[in-house]
Amino acid sequence: MAANTATLAGGCFWCTEAIFKRLKGVLTVMPGYAGGTTTNPCYEDVTSGKTGHAEAIQITFDPELISYEKLLEIYFHLHDPTKPNRQGNDVGTQYRSAVFYHNKSQQAAAEKIKNDIEKEKLYPGKLVTEVIPFTNFFQAEDYHRNYFEKNSYQPYCQYVIDPKIQKLMADFRKDVKNEYSR
Numbered sequence: 001m002a003a004n005t006a007t008l009a010g011g012c013f014w015c016t017e018a019i020f021k022r023l024k025g026v027l028t029v030m031p032g033y034a035g036g037t038t039t040n041p042c043y044e045d046v047t048s049g050k051t052g053h054a055e056a057i058q059i060t061f062d063p064e065l066i067s068y069e070k071l072l073e074i075y076f077h078l079h080d081p082t083k084p085n086r087q088g089n090d091v092g093t094q095y096r097s098a099v100f101y102h103n104k105s106q107q108a109a110a111e112k113i114k115n116d117i118e119k120e121k122l123y124p125g126k127l128v129t130e131v132i133p134f135t136n137f138f139q140a141e142d143y144h145r146n147y148f149e150k151n152s153y154q155p156y157c158q159y160v161i162d163p164k165i166q167k168l169m170a171d172f173r174k175d176v177k178n179e180y181s182r
């Protein structure tokens with residue numbers, strides 16, 4: 001099996017990690033920082049908004065079980081790609097929407113799906129998601145990994161992450177590894 005890599009930013013990485021780790025064919029999901037100029041940033045550096053990094057996830061997936069296009073379809077439906085530098089109450093360049101493509105086929109897929117969504121007018125506004133070449137990814141600190149599973153009864157998890165997982169279950173149930181209940 002040859003695994004592929006996808007790197008996506010769509011707001012808080014606690015949310016995106018919790019969503020994508022539930023998908024069939026996803027082997028690993030690592031929260032981290034991508035697209036900036038600071039080497040080995042820490043969370044405090046990134047939240048300052050001065051590093052150029054976005055909170056992102058790096059996904060390793062089996063393309064025989066889930067396609068890159070399906071990952072992007074889910075990605076574009078489970079965050080708001082019309083808000084520049086914002087997802088809900090999380091505001092700043094570190095929360096921007098970005099697809100960091102690893103090769104030309106990923107670039108073409110991301111641009112096609114983004115254009116198709118705009119043509120279909122699935123959102124009331126223009127998509128601001130950046131489709132940019134992958135340059136770097138730095139793993140987040142250990143306490144960010146599996147955040148939802150470790151902190152599911154924290155208010156942020158209950159009011160922000162859990163509804164996104166519920167939406168995943170409603171909209172993409174056949175792509176989910178197993179049932180989810182609270």
